[in-house]
Amino acid sequence: MQILVTGEQMKQLDQATIQTMGIPSLVLMERAALAVFDCLRQHFSLKKTLVVCGSGNNGADGMAVARLLHLAGYSVDLYLAGNPASFTEEMKIQWQAAKNYQVSIVNNCRFSEYTTIVDALFGVGLSRELSGKYQTLVDAINASGVPVLAVDIPSGIHAGTGQVMGTAVRAAETVTFAYRKLGISLYPGTVYAGNVQVKDVGIYGASKGIYALDKEAISWLPARDPGGNKGTFGKVLLIAGSRNMSGAAYFSSKAALVSGAGMVRILTDESNRTILQQQFPEAMLSVYDSSMQHEKLADVLKKAMHWADVIAIGPGLSTSKTAEDLLQMVLTFRQSKPIVMDADALNLLAKRKDLQSQCDASCILTPHMGEMSRLADCTIGDLKAHPQEAMETLYRQCPCTLIMKDARTWIRTADGVYYLNLTGNHGMATAGSGDVLCGITAGLLAQGMRSSQAAPFAAWLHGIAGDHAAQEKGARSMTASDILSGLCVQLQMLDRKIARKEDTGENNYEK
Numbered sequence: 479m480q481i482l483v484t485g486e487q488m489k490q491l492d493q494a495t496i497q498t499m500g501i502p503s504l505v506l507m508e509r510a511a512l513a514v515f516d517c518l519r520q521h522f523s524l525k526k527t528l529v530v531c532g533s534g535n536n537g538a539d540g541m542a543v544a545r546l547l548h549l550a551g552y553s554v555d556l557y558l559a560g561n562p563a564s565f566t567e568e569m570k571i572q573w574q575a576a577k578n579y580q581v582s583i584v585n586n587c588r589f590s591e592y593t594t595i596v597d598a599l600f601g602v603g604l605s606r607e608l609s610g611k612y613q614t615l616v617d618a619i620n621a622s623g624v625p626v627l628a629v630d631i632p633s634g635i636h637a638g639t640g641q642v643m644g645t646a647v648r649a650a651e652t653v654t655f656a657y658r659k660l661g662i663s664l665y666p667g668t669v670y671a672g673n674v675q676v677k678d679v680g681i682y683g684a685s686k687g688i689y690a691l692d693k694e695a696i697s698w699l700p701a702r703d704p705g706g707n708k709g710t711f712g713k714v715l716l717i718a719g720s721r722n723m724s725g726a727a728y729f730s731s732k733a734a735l736v737s738g739a740g741m742v743r744i745l746t747d748e749s750n751r752t753i754l755q756q757q758f759p760e761a762m763l764s765v766y767d768s769s770m771q772h773e774k775l776a777d778v779l780k781k782a783m784h785w786a787d788v789i790a791i792g793p794g795l796s797t798s799k800t801a802e803d804l805l806q807m808v809l810t811f812r813q814s815k816p817i818v819m820d821a822d823a824l825n826l827l828a829k830r831k832d833l834q835s836q837c838d839a840s841c842i843l844t845p846h847m848g849e850m851s852r853l854a855d856c857t858i859g860d861l862k863a864h865p866q867e868a869m870e871t872l873y874r875q876c877p878c879t880l881i882m883k884d885a886r887t888w889i890r891t892a893d894g895v896y897y898l899n900l901t902g903n904h905g906m907a908t909a910g911s912g913d914v915l916c917g918i919t920a921g922l923l924a925q926g927m928r929s930s931q932a933a934p935f936a937a938w939l940h941g942i943a944g945d946h947a948a949q950e951k952g953a954r955s956m957t958a959s960d961i962l963s964g965l966c967v968q969l970q971m972l973d974r975k976i977a978r979k980e981d982t983g984e985n986n987y988e989k
C-alpha cells in the first residue's frame with residue numbers, strides 16, 4: 479500500500495538518502511528529471527515547452543528537465559523566476575550546466591505561445607503564502623490555458639495539508655518523487671495536481687506515515703466458505719430509525735446484507751414496522767415504542783443483542799431519551815461484541831462523555847466532520863487543518879477505531895495506524911450515503927474481519943461503490959440506492975478478480 483508523506487517527512491528522507499546512504503543529491507535529481515522527461519514525452523505535446531524554475535531544488539529539477547529536453551532536440555525555453563542569490567548548491571550546478579549546453583533562457587515570455595509548461599517553481603520546500611511576482615506568475619500560467627506538468631507538487635500547494643497557499647498552479651499531470659505527498663491526496667491539492675504519477679528516484683525508507691487506500695485493498699475482501707450457511711457469514715443487529723425515519727434503517731441494514739452478512743435484524747420504533755417489512759422483507763424486525771418501560775426495552779434489546787454477532791447503532795435513531803437508553807444499554811450489555819456507532823449514536827456519545835470510556839478497539843465510530851467536531855470538541859476548521867491531532871484527542875477520550883468521513887475519509891485504527899481513502903466522489907454527498915457505509919462496516923465485521931481492517935476496507939469499498947454509481951447515474955443525480963447497486967456490482971467484480979487470480983496464480987489485479 480502506498481505511503482503518503484508530508485513535506486517535512488520527505489525532506490528527512492531526502493537527507494537520509496544523501497547523508498546516511500551516501501547517494502549524491504545530483505544523482506537523485508537526475509533520476510527525478512528523467513522521470514519528468516519520460517512523462518513529458520508520453521503525455522504532452524513537446525512542440526514548444528517552457529520550464530519555469532524557482533531557486534530551490536524544485537527549480538533545479540526543472541533546469542535538469544530543460545537540459546534533457548534540449549539535448550533530445552526538443553524546442554524548450556527556460557524561465558528563471560527565482561532569485562540567483564537564493565540558489566541551492568544543486569541549483570548552481572544545474573544552472574551552470576544549462577548554460578554550458580546553451581539551453582535557451584528567456585526573461586520575458588508569453589505563456590500562451592507554448593504547447594506545454596513545466597512547473598518547477600516550488601516543491602516540498604514551500605514555506606509561506608505566494609505573493610507579489612510569484613502570485614502574478616502562477617496566475618498567468620493558469621490563465622494561459624496551456625497544459626502544465628507539475629514537478630513533485632503543483633507550486634502553491636502545501637505538501638502536508640493540500641491547502642492553496644495564496645494561489646497555486648493547476649496541473650494536468652504531477653510527477654511526484656519517491657512517495658506520494660499527502661497534500662496532493664487531500665482536497666483541494668488533489669484537484670490542482672491532476673493525474674499523479676509516483677516515480678522511484680532512489681529514495682526509500684518511509685516506514686511511518688499514512689497509508690493510501692487504493693486497489694491493493696482488494697486482497698482484504700473476506701474469503702467465502704463455499705460450504706457456509708447464514709450463520710457462518712454473521713448476524714448483524716441494526717439499531718436504527720425512529721418515528722418518520724425509516725430510510726436510515728433500510729439503507730444501513732440493506733448494505734450489511736449486500737456486503738455479505740448472513741442475516742440482519744433491525745431494532746426500530748414500532749411506527750417503522752409496516753414500511754420496513756414491505757421495503758425490505760429480507761430483514762428480521764424487533765420493535766419498541768417510546769412509551770415502553772425501561773425493563774421491557776432492556777429485555778427486547780438483550781434478546782436481539784444475544785442473537786447478533788455485530789451491533790450497529792445510530793442511523794436515524796434520533797437523540798430521544800429512548801435512544802440514549804438504548805446506547806447506554808448497548809455499551810453495558812455488549813460483552814465483547816463489535817459495535818459500529820454512527821449518526822445519532824455519535825451525537826449522544828458527544829453529549830454523554832461518560833459513555834466514551836466504555837468503548838474499546840472493537841468499536842468503530844463513523845463520524846462526519848460535524849459529528850467529529852462535537853465528539854472532539856473542536857471546530858470543523860481545526861479538523862481540516864489538523865485532522866490527525868483531532869483523531870488523537872478523540873482516541874484518548876474514546877479508545878475506538880475511527881472512520882472520520884469527509885471528501886477524503888481518514889481512518890485511525892485503535893493501534894494508531896492511519897489510512898486515507900482515495901476512492902469516492904462528490905456524488906456521495908447525498909442523503910443516506912453514510913448509512914450505507916455504516917451497514918458495510920457492520921457487514922464486514924459480521925464476516926469475521928477485525929475492526930482494524932474492516933474500517934479501512936469499508937471506506938474503500940463504499941468509495942468504489944460510489945464511483946460505480948457516479949458512472950451509471952452521474953455524480954449529480956446519484957442517490958444512496960445507486961451506491962447500494964454499485965456495491966453489489968463492485969463486490970461481484972472483486973470476487974471475480976480474486977477467483978481469476980486463484981485460477982491462474984497471477985497477482986496482477988489490473989488485468
Ligand SMILES: NC(=O)C1=CN([C@@H]2O[C@H](COP(=O)(O)OP(=O)(O)OC[C@H]3O[C@@H](n4cnc5c(N)ncnc54)[C@H](OP(=O)(O)O)[C@@H]3O)[C@@H](O)[C@H]2O)[C@@H](O)CC1
Nearest residue numbers: 492503506507534535536600601602603604605606607630
Ligand atoms: N536531493 C534532494 O533533496 C532532492 C530534492 N528534490 C526536489 O527538491 C524539492 C525540494 O527542494 P527545496 O527543499 O530546495 O525546496 P523548493 O521546493 O525548491 O523551495 C524552496 C525555495 O523556495 C523559496 N520559497 C519557499 N516558499 C516561498 C514563497 N511562498 N515565496 C517565495 N519563495 C519561496 C525558498 O526561499 P526561502 O524560504 O529560503 O526564502 C527556497 O528558495 C522537491 O520538491 C523536489 O522537487 C528531488 O530532486 C529529489 C532529490
Ligand SMILES: Nc1ncnc2c1ncn2[C@@H]1O[C@H](COP(=O)(O)OP(=O)(O)O)[C@@H](O)[C@H]1O
Nearest residue numbers: 883884885902903904906907909910911912913
Ligand atoms: N466530495 C466527496 N467525495 C467523496 N466522498 C464523499 C464526498 N462527500 C461525501 N462523501 C462521503 O459520503 C458519505 C456521507 O456520509 P454522511 O455525511 O454521514 O451522510 P448521511 O448522513 O446523509 O448518510 C461519507 O462516507 C463521505 O465520506
Ligand SMILES: [K+]
Nearest residue numbers: 597600631633
Ligand atoms: K512544482
